[in-house]
Amino acid sequence: MKNKQSYDEYVNQLGKVQDAMHWQPYKDQRVECLLCPRRCKIRNNKTGSCRVRGSIDGVLKTYNFGMALTATEEFIETEAVNHYRPGARILSMGNVGCMMNCSFCQNWETSQVKYLDHKAIQIYSPQQVIDICNANQIEVLSWTYNDPVVWHEFVLATSKLAQANGIRTLYKSAFYIEKEPVEELIDCIDIFSISLKSMSERFYRRITKAKLQPVLDRIIQVQRSQRHLEISQLIVPELNDNDEDIKRTVSWVRTNLGIDVPLHFVAFHPAYKYSHVERTPVSTLQRARQLAFDAGIKHVYLGNVNKANVNDTACVECGLTLIKRYGLTASVENLNGDGTCRQCGCQSSIKELWQEKQPLENIEIAKPVRNQLTFKWSASVQAIHIVRSGDNAIDLVKIQPFGVGADQDQSGGKSEYKPLLRTLGPGLDRFIVCKRSDSETGIVMQWHSENQFNILPVLDRAHFPVPIDQSSIGSYSYTLEKKQVRVL
Ligand code: SF4
Structure with missing residues (x-):
């Protein structure tokens, strides 16, 4: 755990300061924040319990706009x-x-x-x-x-x-x-x-x-x-x-x-x-x-x-599996476009069935592959954030899963595991990749630019991993291998 910052250190690093909503003046020149039920009564130049809203000259400010x-x-x-x-x-x-x-x-x-x-x-x-x-x-x-x-x-x-x-x-x-x-x-x-x-x-x-x-x-x-x-x-x-x-x-x-x-x-x-x-x-x-x-x-x-059959959505009438899920991935199996069950016609409660719009399904990496990164799933790390650094504005990335019953060198596309293609366009430098089946043991990621990609283990859903001393996290481990591959 990092050392606590002093208040002054914190204030010196504040983000954008803007007038806040939801507050009223309080006695002794304090302000009362009305955003959450804590209702902090904040003195001048102090923050509330969240430490991102505070009083400056009797006005409540938000310190973290954007x-x-x-x-x-x-x-x-x-x-x-x-x-x-x-x-x-x-x-x-x-x-x-x-x-x-x-x-x-x-x-x-x-x-x-x-x-x-x-x-x-x-x-x-x-x-x-x-x-x-x-x-x-x-x-x-x-x-x-x-x-x-x-x-x-x-x-x-x-x-x-x-x-x-x-x-x-x-x-x-x-x-x-x-x-x-x-x-x-x-x-x-x-x-x-x-x-x-x-x-x-x-x-x-x-x-x-x-x-x-x-x-x-x-x-x-x-x-x-x-x-x-x-x-x-x-x-x-x-x-x-x-x-x-x-x-x-x-x-x-x-x-x-x-x-x-x-x-x-x-x-x-x-x-x-x-x-x-x-x-x-x-x-x-x-x-x-x-x-x-x-x-x-x-x-x-x-x-x-990360297990089969614990997150599937079944039809409430006939019991047919409508959506299969594994970890954080989902595939729509037996739903009509209007959200009804393909077997019995019952209306499901799924809203806005969604089709992948990005036109990537049939695009292969247009340029020769220069870089390759292999990641093997472990018992405790079954999802990762992949983080880009570098100048390239757009990257096309191929993620090839491998596992039981498949050749581990997937560059020839022989795998039974379906590859994923991802574009990283302007402003998007980070994306999640998850294990998709019990038999999948890892992924190979390939890309053609000189950009660097690093990996951070996602320990849970909605967990935002930050670079941290691995020893402080305790019981997880993973293997990672990076290499430059020959231009084809
Ligand atoms: S300052 Fe933060 S913790 Fe206090 S009432 Fe406002 S939102 Fe809640």
């Missing part, structure tokens, strides 16, 4: 969204700070500002974000990673612009936020993926430093708005993994949201102040899933589990 982690291409399943455009590529945007302080935070390097490495930060304008989506044919913009609540002003401005450009917007959050800002979000967000931490008030106060009831109230507010909603819960060993906890969550979802809202139980990895336990066992998640099915919830999924 201050973002590197824009990253991922899949919509990364955000615990399974019933909206399955398989869609998304542009993931995260920033820094959080209105909560969960002891098990899976993104603590960026959510807890005092540990932030400012080299990981860039400044984007709303228009630049939209330009990246358009240049790379990405049709869903996702606010994710730390928590989008704390850069509300930037999220609103950019989401409105996105919708004006025909881009869908997704909000992945723990949703500790006040009612009025949520009304503003409902106007410009299409998809809400909300992480409900527990149904215990005590859990919220002790472990997350927040309160439960406001989160529940805001979830119901979204549900009533008719916007797309999915709920996830991180199951943390020894904290919220017993049957009683899970039954309370399931019962609340059933009573207040209904049995059609998809529910995800997500595996935790040891992180931040909660590193003395192992990853959540799959058996625990499967038990939670069964409890939810027993209570009548129609669609229950397991997050961070």
